[in-house]
Amino acid sequence: MKSPTIAFFGIGSVTVTILHALYQNGIPFTILCKDKTRMESLKTPIRFLGPNKKTTVLNLANHLQMIDLVTLPFDFIFLGCKNQSLENYITLTNHVLKPDGKWIFIQNGLPEGHFLSLKDKIMGGVVGWNTQVLSDGTYFQSNVGSLIxxxxxxxxxxxxWHQFLEPWIPVVTTEHLLGFRWHKLAINAIINGLAASKQSSLGELFLNLKSRNEAIAILSEIKTLMKKLNVKEEVVPGSFPIQKLGDGENALPKWIRHLVLIILGLKYFKIRTSMVQDLDHKRKTEINFINGEVIQIAKSLGVSVPYNEKVVSEVLTLENNF
Incomplete structure (x- = not known):
């Protein structure tokens, strides 16, 4: 069977990690560029440091193509942008996606729910790893994580997709995307949202008793929403069930929940997650699509989520002070 044609529109930490796996496996892919300046910048090789501590140099010059010069459409297009730019990215790539092709959303939150009219043309990708850009420009993937x-x-x-990406990225194909989405939303509500509200690394966040209590309260609010919506949690490999961390039914003893968060803080002590890095560089965050998404759904259900509201208020205040 002929391999599908794969493209990327928007290059950042997550997409670089995915194209690194394709690059290593010799799977063809195209990087779509909307302007020549961006295309020229991507001709400079990218350094990628994986969790195996090996550095790969990715020479992408032969994979670049101006989007307005595309002659053959693609089966799959990864959209590497923030949630707030998704609609624009869909518009810009609509003419280069095959009629039966699919956009792949790798954003955080619940992005598919904002494009219900396009549900037959969308795949969701839930990312289980963390990649950040080091001071020397190297992309550093700090942990082995799956793509669901x-x-x-x-x-x-x-x-x-297993043969396209493995062993560099373990792949999980699922019929239960929403369960994984809600699990990752909850995790991001604390490691991104709560951490951003305090502008702290994961070590600073989870080695602080007050912050751990706030994290558990945020997860408890989300756990309540999932129960009301009858969403069955699907746990991202290597992660920990929200149902056991949040208060209420199936919760572990509180001291064990605190211990889990402490271990997470120690393991990723220096990591400043993507939303924290956005604030570090005075960029707008995706807070409205993480904890803000929780708030909007809670309002529709008549549920109070004060801890998520506090996080959103604090992050927006920091943004407004730029």
Whole structure:
């Protein structure tokens, strides 16, 4: 069977990690550029440091193409942008996606829910790793993490994604994308949202008793929403069930929950997650699509989520002070 054609529109930490796996496996891919300046910048090789501590130099010059010069459309297009730019990225790539092709959303939050009219043309990708850009420009993937791929129509994606990305990225294909999405939303609400509100690394966050209590309260609010929506949690490999960390049914003893967060803080002590880095560089965050998404859903259900509201208020205040 002929391999599908794969493209990327928007290059950042997550997309670089995915194209690194394709690059290593010799799978063809195209990077779409909307302006020549960006195209020229990507001709400079990218250094990628994986969790195996080995550095790979990615020469992407032969993978670049101006989007307005594309002659053959693609089966899959990874959209590497923030949630707030998704609609624009869809518009810009609509003419280069095959009629039966799919956009792959790798954003945080619940992005597929904002494009229900396009559900047959969307795949969701839940990312289980952290990649950040070091001071010398190297992309550093700090942990081995899976890519969970699911279709919004409930069908399993093409199983060939395993051979395209593994062993560099373990792949999970699922019929239960929403369960993984909610799990990752909850995790991001603390490691991104709460950490951003305090502008702290994960070590600073989870080695602080008050912050751990706030994290558990945030997870408890999300756990309540999931129960009301009848969403069954699907745990991202290597992560920990929200159902056991949040208060209420199935919760572990509180001292164990604190211990789990302490271990997480020690393991990733220096990591400043993406939203924290956005504030470090005085960029707008995706807070409205993480904790803000929780707030909007809670309002529709008549549920109070004061801890998530506090996080959003504090992050927006920091943004407004830029």
């Amino acid at each position: 791929l699911g279709q919004t129509n409930g069908k399993k994606p093409d199983p060939r």
